Amino acid sequence: MTTPLDAASLILISRDRRDVLWAQRNPAISFLGGYHSFSGGKLEPDDSRCDVRNEHDAEMRGLKACAVRETFEEIGVLLVRNGEKLTKGQFPLLHDDLVSGREPFSKILEHWGLWIDGRDLEYAGCWTTPEFSPVRFKTRFFISTVPEKQEPYAAIGELRNIEFVEPSAAVRRWSSSEVLVAPPVLFSVRALNEFANPSISVAKSSQKLRAHSARMDGKIHHIELNSRLSCIPLRTKTLPPATHTNCFIVGSRRFVVIDPASREVSEQEKLFGLVDDLVGKGGVCDAIIVSHLHRDHFGGESVLKAYLRSRHEMEVPVVAHPLTVESLKGETEFHGTVGEGDTYKLKDSEGLPFGLEVLHTPGHARGHLSFFDPEFGFLLTMDNVLSHGSVLIDPPEGNMEDYLASLRRMRELEGLRSLCGSHGTAVSDAKAKIDEYIEHRLERERQVAKALESGARSAEEIAGRIYTDLDPGLMPLAVRSVAAHLERLEQTSSDRSAAG
């Protein structure tokens, strides 16, 4: 578990107090890239040296300076006193000094006679990134309104699509899966929505947010990816660098649970808590699904089944693809199969029906399943595509030709927008991510072919030439991956000669 780093974030309200500012984090950022969020970032040593007045708490002074600095860096809005005397041409100069690192923020403020008024930033609670995340922050949120005569813009590459949005519209866009929103940001826009009639009450919202975070911080174990899809990362014995496997709950009044794999009681209890909530609101579980045969994808399904029976008198089948059921005979008990062409008829929290399509997507494993919500364009790629790193194709269970075909097929799904795999976070631009995966494999294949041409014979020899800076402990996996490429090269060349 990593120690959370101190950070600050600023919720900016438009001057007419109708809208809140949010923006999309650059998809290339490793922490929640592609997600919508507010401006913010981690605390720097210089922040405590900034001139912050009317704030008696020293720690808060640094954090408020951090929120002001990050906001200026990312969206060009400078929340300081005396700023009105700056000309339009001077803002870019200050900004350039800051982002280029020529001068620390405290010095820039001092140089231009500027200071931060602590009363301009209302404290709105603290959220800590859950343990499952490899990067963690303890973020203090503040609320403020945009100063006169300043307009936000994408000042650096970190945030894009900056916009003011009515809180109700923000919630709606998250709900229908148009955007991905980090949990604290989602809580914030929901709270703002509650106190946005006819305009946003900063005082009431910040009070509500403070109370909410005091009650909930550290107790959130899942991410609501949209109004009918939750991701619950649970600790499993998976392949490094991953430490958790994402369990998914799709639907509410009728729902399915995919890959409740963790064998650890404390992890299973997190899932039970969420299931209890759903059942308490009238939810019925239709199935517990195992996506494929790997050890980090099963192991908790029978426990969940037993829990649903004893606690809620619900008899729920555990299902998987026929090939997975066959492979796991004796390891876990199944009550049915599911595969290509099947659709789960589920219901959201309001009882509205929607379908979850089951796709058979072999390549990583022969019986590998993916799941698609065509209305929202959301694809659960499971182990086929992850937010970070690549996927192991280990023959004979793994097959590179099948894998590439599965990737291409998923890429062409009509209405595809976002995806989430079994490890890591969701990805807002699914097509770009799948393209990256396909390109990465083809590039590896070219390298393998080249190594063959230059005389390398065994998979070991080829892997040694291609993976030059790999952790030696991972070399056996790289050898398996090369073997998969060799198999495909052989397959395609024999296909070609047969055709010729």
Ligand SMILES: [Zn+2]
């Ligand atoms: Zn797997």
